[in-house]
Amino acid sequence: MRNKLNNLKTLVNKNVFVPTGTSDLLIDASTKIIKSNKTILDLGCGNGIVGISISKIKKIKKKVYFSDISNSACKNTKQNCEKFKINYEIKKGKIFNPWKNYKFDYIVSDVAAIADGVAKVSPWYQNCTNNAGIDGTKNVIKFLNEARFYLNKKGIILFPVISLSNEKKIISVLKKKFDNIKLIKTKTWPLPKSMYKNINLLKKLKSKKIICFENKYGILTFKTDIYHAQKKN
Numbered sequence: 001m002r003n004k005l006n007n008l009k010t011l012v013n014k015n016v017f018v019p020t021g022t023s024d025l026l027i028d029a030s031t032k033i034i035k036s037n038k039t040i041l042d043l044g045c046g047n048g049i050v051g052i053s054i055s056k057i058k059k060i061k062k063k064v065y066f067s068d069i070s071n072s073a074c075k076n077t078k079q080n081c082e083k084f085k086i087n088y089e090i091k092k093g094k095i096f097n098p099w100k101n102y103k104f105d106y107i108v109s110d111v112a113a114i115a116d117g118v119a120k121v122s123p124w125y126q127n128c129t130n131n132a133g134i135d136g137t138k139n140v141i142k143f144l145n146e147a148r149f150y151l152n153k154k155g156i157i158l159f160p161v162i163s164l165s166n167e168k169k170i171i172s173v174l175k176k177k178f179d180n181i182k183l184i185k186t187k188t189w190p191l192p193k194s195m196y197k198n199i200n201l202l203k204k205l206k207s208k209k210i211i212c213f214e215n216k217y218g219i220l221t222f223k224t225d226i227y228h229a230q231k232k233n
């Protein structure tokens with residue numbers, strides 16, 4: 001899998017999430033914010049592409065931290081870290097469970113976050129699990145509720161909000177828990193054609209305000225927003 005920004009060719013193993021445009025957007029946004037020589041956690045690392053790319057682009061010498069709920073993802077990240085000679089620590093586990101007593105300057109998280117009904121009919125989650133709940137917010141909200149305990153003073157989180165989840169619910173938790181909230185990147189994508197046959201399901205979720213997509217001249221589109229937020233004092 002080639003990352004468009006720095007041409008990094010990472011390996012993607014069976015049962016591991018195949019990086020998407022959202023991964024690239026998160027990398028692009030993060031590298032504009034993250035300062036070198038800081039501690040970074042890539043939470044929901046998949047094959048490690050986000051943390052590894054940031055580390056390479058920003059020339060980070062410090063250890064980069066990775067975690068994922070999936071054993072295959074952790075093994076794949078290890079393989080890629082060794083391939084790209086990254087100084088790494090990888091732990092398997094749910095959200096912050098593996099990181100008791102750790103603190104980071106930046107937490108970059110692309111943890112699974114689309115509505116389960118959408119994930120089931122999408123090409124992205126055929127070999128790995130989404131398990132983000134009916135409205136796609138379960139993992140992100142847990143992440144937002146706990147992140148401040150794992151951040152250093154003035155620590156920053158960077159994460160995507162995809163319109164195939166209940167964005168409003170996520171943003172309302174973000175506003176309660178964090179300061180200095182900024183929408184730093186946004187991109188609209190065509191919905192994969194293979195999902196058009198499930199249009200009735202998608203319309204039903206949209207009518208319930210669980211997801212949002214647009215129909216522009218017969219092309220269905222959804223979007224990714226990348227958010228920056230800072231730990232409250």
Ligand SMILES: C[S@@+](CC[C@H](N)C(=O)[O-])C[C@H]1O[C@@H](n2cnc3c(N)ncnc32)[C@H](O)[C@@H]1O
Pocket residue numbers: 017018019020022023043044045046047048049050067068069070073093094095110111112113128129130131139
């Ligand atoms: C959208 S993929 C992103 C993977 C990678 N960061 C990328 O951009 O390609 C989401 C990742 O979150 C992981 N994940 C799902 N639920 C999780 C949880 N509760 N805790 C930690 N990781 C989780 C999945 O195994 C998957 O690797």
